[in-house]
Amino acid sequence: MSTTATAREHDARTPRRRIPASWIAAALAVILLAAIGFSTQYRSAESVAASGPKRFDPAAFGAQNYESKVVPAIEKRAVELPVLVRALAADKDAAGRQYGVRQGTGPYSFAVTGTGEAGTVRSGLLPVTVPGLPEGTRVSLQTGPAINGTALRDAAGYITFGQFLNQVEYADAATALNNRMRQKLLASLDAPGLAGKKITFTGAFNLLGPTVVTITPIAIEEAP
Structure with a gap:
């Protein structure tokens, strides 16, 4: 028998060693993890935050809107207070449609102007006696320090709920406008005087x- 034939016969009788399946699985896992590592882009917490939706900044909203947009809008829409109050007494809905703005079925908001005699400040309100109003009508201007309500936001006519992410941001926008008004008007106003x-x-x-x-004011001054 030749040497070659003997070698083939020996190989046929010798069982081949099999690679354990667990080794193969482990090798594949290593290869997969390496591939993921090469393709993964690591980002800092700051970069992740910067790429997400921009957070609403109430102070910036007030600064960007109050003087440049809200004040001109209210000045343009302002109706003489006696005219408005008499119209409301005659037909509230008709007066609302003619002079006011509102969203959905909410209350109407109005921009007004007037002249009258100032009274004594009490609890952050300056009473004003305005001629030509129906008897019993009480008029007050908010003078702070707390400024309540959403009148500036609502009466401007261009700020809507749909411009904000949620109700919290919408409310914060109103507060921001009140705060801005307090800084620009009331901080230098001698209301008691x-x-x-x-x-x-x-x-x-x-x-x-x-x-x-x-009334939430945007302007108060002594009349000539």
């Missing part, structure tokens, strides 16, 4: 009742 003087005012209010008008 106006008592007994004739003043003119411009501002906005949300209609809550026919005889109580609480």
